[in-house]
Amino acid sequence: MYVEQLIEKLGMDNVSQKESILIRHGYDESPHKAVEPDVVCFPTSKEDVQAILEIARNNQIPVTPFGTGSGLEGSSIPVKKGISINFEQMDTVLEFSPENMTVTVQPGITRFRLNDYINSAGLYFPVDPGVDATIGGMVATNASGTTAVRYGAMKDQLIDLEVVMADGTIIHTASKAKKSSSGYLITNLFAGSEGTLGIITEVTLKLHPIPEYTIMARCTFETINECATASQQLLLSGIPLKRIELMDAASVAEVNRQNGYKFSVRPSLFFEFAGAKQAVEAEVELAQTILDNLSCEHWSVALDPDEQQELWKARYDLSYSFQSVKGMDEVGADVCVPIKELPELITYARELIDETGLKGGVWGHVGDGNFHTLILFDPLVNGERQLAESVNEALAIRAIEVGGSCTGEHGVGIGKQKYQELEHGNSLPIMQNIKQLFDPTGILNPGKIFMN
Amino acid sequence: MYVEQLIEKLGMDNVSQKESILIRHGYDESPHKAVEPDVVCFPTSKEDVQAILEIARNNQIPVTPFGTGSGLEGSSIPVKKGISINFEQMDTVLEFSPENMTVTVQPGITRFRLNDYINSAGLYFPVDPGVDATIGGMVATNASGTTAVRYGAMKDQLIDLEVVMADGTIIHTASKAKKSSSGYLITNLFAGSEGTLGIITEVTLKLHPIPEYTIMARCTFETINECATASQQLLLSGIPLKRIELMDAASVAEVNRQNGYKFSVRPSLFFEFAGAKQAVEAEVELAQTILDNLSCEHWSVALDPDEQQELWKARYDLSYSFQSVKGMDEVGADVCVPIKELPELITYARELIDETGLKGGVWGHVGDGNFHTLILFDPLVNGERQLAESVNEALAIRAIEVGGSCTGEHGVGIGKQKYQELEHGNSLPIMQNIKQLFDPTGILNPGKIFMN
Missing domain, CATH: 3.30.43.10 (Uridine Diphospho-n-acetylenolpyruvylglucosamine Reductase, domain 2)
Known part of the structure; x- marks a missing residue:
């Protein structure tokens, strides 16, 4: 009916x-x-x-x-x-203002299409979760990805949201000003709320100038620990890295095996520097000095787009390499920890994977403390899925124990509900009360975020 | 009792x-x-x-x-x-982690003392509202100031808050990870809430590397409009300005008059560039090219700290110049608008002040669209206070009409309650419901933010 x-x-x-x-x-x-x-x-x-x-x-x-x-x-x-x-029919750019460096879009537009629309004005929307997701979906999961070290997550891009509330009221969460101390700052309540608090119908985003010049680089270290230290030192130096990505040796090996490459099988860091040409050149020089002092190996730099693609190949091919193993399914983790805990957590992740005897990799957005695992299992072999999932479980719990989060950028959805109490403690009932306040009859995406 | x-x-x-x-x-x-x-x-x-x-x-x-x-x-x-x-007895640094680039403090520590504590590690807390406020107060008003163009407002610095709720529950609003998609993002609800939703007892803040090198600069334009255009062009160029401040001609004249300076009485822009030395030098060169193309006048650059102080003197002396007029009281505005509306709003502010016949200045954090007025009135002259306040009122309303906010950084407090309905519309009842949920008996800072 x-x-x-x-x-x-x-x-x-x-x-x-x-x-x-x-x-x-x-x-x-x-x-x-x-x-x-x-x-x-x-x-x-x-x-x-x-x-x-x-x-x-x-x-x-x-x-x-x-x-x-x-x-x-x-x-x-x-x-x-x-x-x-x-939302595929609500995919329009409603207002693009280069002077304000903002754009207002409907939620169904994807980030590639948004960038196609705005790039000719010298601006771009830099949040990059890998896939060509919709802006609405990216807000709803507070997505981020490889550029968060410089630009932050989706929550950091939001000027204003238009939301249809469960009772049918249409609200704007904020004004169109870049900052405000008026009322309560409710915009971020909807970031990562997965449609459980209201349905987003408009998003006003901050935009950023397209960097004039880009240099990509790569290096390896003997240990994950050294990679993490190097990452900390670079961040402390004030170099505004656009990307800094880590891959563990097992991941490099898998990429080599799948694609016939010969990358050195070591923990690797991948960098992107971007900005005004002279500034970027100065930053790369400084980075190299810092990394040399920390005994990095295989430092290589790519200036032109083809070389750059070549140099980042291993990182780009990474998740695909694991996904393309025939007949195998996969589970992955998405923990985020205070950066100083990263070496311990990544080492722990590696040990957990090795103990299972399953094939898997560890890589991460090392500037944020966010990293992922991907573990392959044979769905036809009894117990393998559970074994793979037990690694995720142990990692999520350990991440929370050291002050981190069970999900850095994928969202709670179905898989992270069970960690909400451990992670949020006394603030979980407050979140549940907000849910009850905004959606008293529970029609908005029920069965998500909270356990019942 | x-x-x-x-x-x-x-x-x-x-x-x-x-x-x-x-x-x-x-x-x-x-x-x-x-x-x-x-x-x-x-x-x-x-x-x-x-x-x-x-x-x-x-x-x-x-x-x-x-x-x-x-x-x-x-x-x-x-x-x-x-x-x-x-909170003067709760002013301790609880945990300082240079590796994480974070610090956890009690709310009573002031920003100068915080910086004294952390600066030797090469890190600083850059939010600069001018005065030496407490961190708790800065969170509670979502303060920002001159460096927001680069670093954002207080809400953008928050990793986690510990809050005592009205019912006595102690919560942490988030984990200590740099980013998370877990639960609801409730941290920013408390930023700018002025103690009406809970009492903050701990603040974990992001820190930033102290820039290696700083160059300050100043220039003038014939019109406010040209200043605003110049500001937009610089932001679009991707130069990571640390500060870009605007002063109108009347403010320069008042500073000159009070202090015997001879700054040219024109709309003026003040800049701070900061970062790695070579990068900063390149950025200043690029800025100068852009500004020259826009016909700026009196471009001058200061490299060493003494010169820099000299060059920024007019800006530093500004609010004091107005405050020190004997026997006069003052009222000020704090509106924030989409940047493309800034020239119109500032021109409007200038006209409103001139119409009153009172003495006043206009200046602003032009990179954020946030600007202030200060109007002097004689408290002994009947009607002068109302005249001065009528300017604020007209400005706040106009700012909201063009998509902006009645308060960019000072907070709602007492003076901006009357604009909450106009600014927030349908989301105001939602804010009131959140207040009711968090503080059902209304003991937390009653009489603030909302009208009753």
Whole structure:
């Protein structure tokens, strides 16, 4: 019955129960079990979103937003079924202001398309989680990725959000000013909330000047510990690194094996320096001096785009290398710890993986303290999945114990609910109260973030 | 009776009803009417703060936190009397981690003392509101100041807060990791909340490397509009300016008059470039090229600290110049607008001031869109105060109309309550619901932020 109401409000073309469509909205890139929604809506406006929420409210139907399905923690899987909202028809740039260095977009635009739109004005949106996710999805998971060391996570890019609340009210979380001390700063409540507090219908983002000049570099160290120390020293030097990525030796070996490369099988650091040409050249020189003093090996620098791609190949090919092992499934971790704990945690991760006897790699956004593991298992061999997952579990708990977080950038979704109490302690009931306040009947993406 | 309970819990020495103490906790640097608390507490620990809140809860007594009394919007004035909490005995550095580039402090430490503690490790805490405020007060008002163009406001420095909630629960708003997608991001709810949602007892802050080298510079343009355009062009160029400050011609004239200087009476821009020496030199060269193309005048550069102080003299002496006019009181605005609206708003501010016939200046943190006015009035002349305040009112309303905020960095306190509905619209009831949720009996700094 509510499906007819949806059709009446949104039109036949914007409501689908086709099996292929339902299937596509039931999974993401995570290993979590697929659950298909009962119906998928394709709103074209905030008023459509209001109408969907009104029908959902009146019929007590769960509503789960969906971007491109590239999530890694099941945030968009409608575990309680109901309505999946796909934002592909709300993908417009509403206002681009180069003078303000801001852009206002609908949530369905992807970051590549956004950059295509704005790059000719000399500006870009630098947050880079790897895949071409929607901006709405990136806000909803507080995504970040390789450039967070310089630009921060999604929460740091937000000027204002327009949100349709569970009761149908449309709010703006803030003004369009760059900063404000007015009212309460509620914008970041929605960053990483995975659609559980409201449905985002507009996002105003900070933009950044495209760096004039880029230099990429790579080096290796004998130990992970030395890589971490080097990373700390570079950050302390004040060099505004755009990227600093770590790969452990096992990951390099796997990339070599899969692709026939001959990268030296050592813990490796990958760097991107970007800015005004002379400044970047000075920074690279300084970085090299610092790294030389720390006995780095295989320091190499790439100036032109082709060379740069070549030099970063190992890092780019990394997750694909693991994914492409035939017949194998994978599970991954996403912990983030205070930087001084990073060497211990990465060493611990490596030991845990080695103990399982499974194949796996460790790499990370070493400037933020955020790192990932990827462990391959054979889904047909009894116990292998559990073994792989036990590594994630031990890592998440250890990360929280040393003052870190069970998820640096993928979100809580389905897999990290069980760590919420350990990580948030006394503030978890406060988060639950906020959820209750914003969504009293629990129609917004139920079954996420909290355990029940 | 509750005062005896406070004395019993905190000890005689930590509870005061001395008249001089009460008077000192009744006012700040704003023109708002002083209101003395009934008693001032000097807690030495979070447990003391818990005890104060328990007694306040049981006796339904208002509690208002107090830093150094340097606020500009009356946030620390206990308008409903009751207990003022002074944090001068909670001013310790609890944990300093150069490797993490973070520090955990108690709220009563001031930013100068914090910097004294950490500077020898090559790190600094760059947020600079001018005065030597406490870190707790700076969080509570989401303070920022001249360096926000590069480092952001207080909200952007926060890793984790420890907060005693109205019900006595002690929470940590986040982990100690640099980023996280776990739970809801509640840290920024407390930034700018002026003690109305909980009492902050610990703050973990991001730190930044002390720039190796600094160059300061100054130039003038014929119009405010050209200053704003120049500012936009510099930001678009990607130069990581540490400071870019604007002063209107009337302000320069007043500084000259007060101090006998001969600065050219033109709209002026003041710059600070900071970073690695070669990078800074390259950036200044690029800035000069950009500014030359925009027909700037009187470009001058200072390399050594003495010269630098000399060159920034006009800017430094600015607010003091107005304050030191004998027998005159002053009111000031603190609006923040999208940067492209800045020329119009500043021109409007200048016109409004000129129309009153009163003396006043306009200056601003032009990289953020945040600017201030200061208007002098004679408190003995009937109607002058109202005239001066009418300028503030018109400016606040105009700022909100163009998508900006009534307060960029001073806070809502007492003076900006009346604009909350206009600025926040539908999100104001949500903010009020959050207040109700966190502080159901309304003991935390009542009479602030909201109108009732």
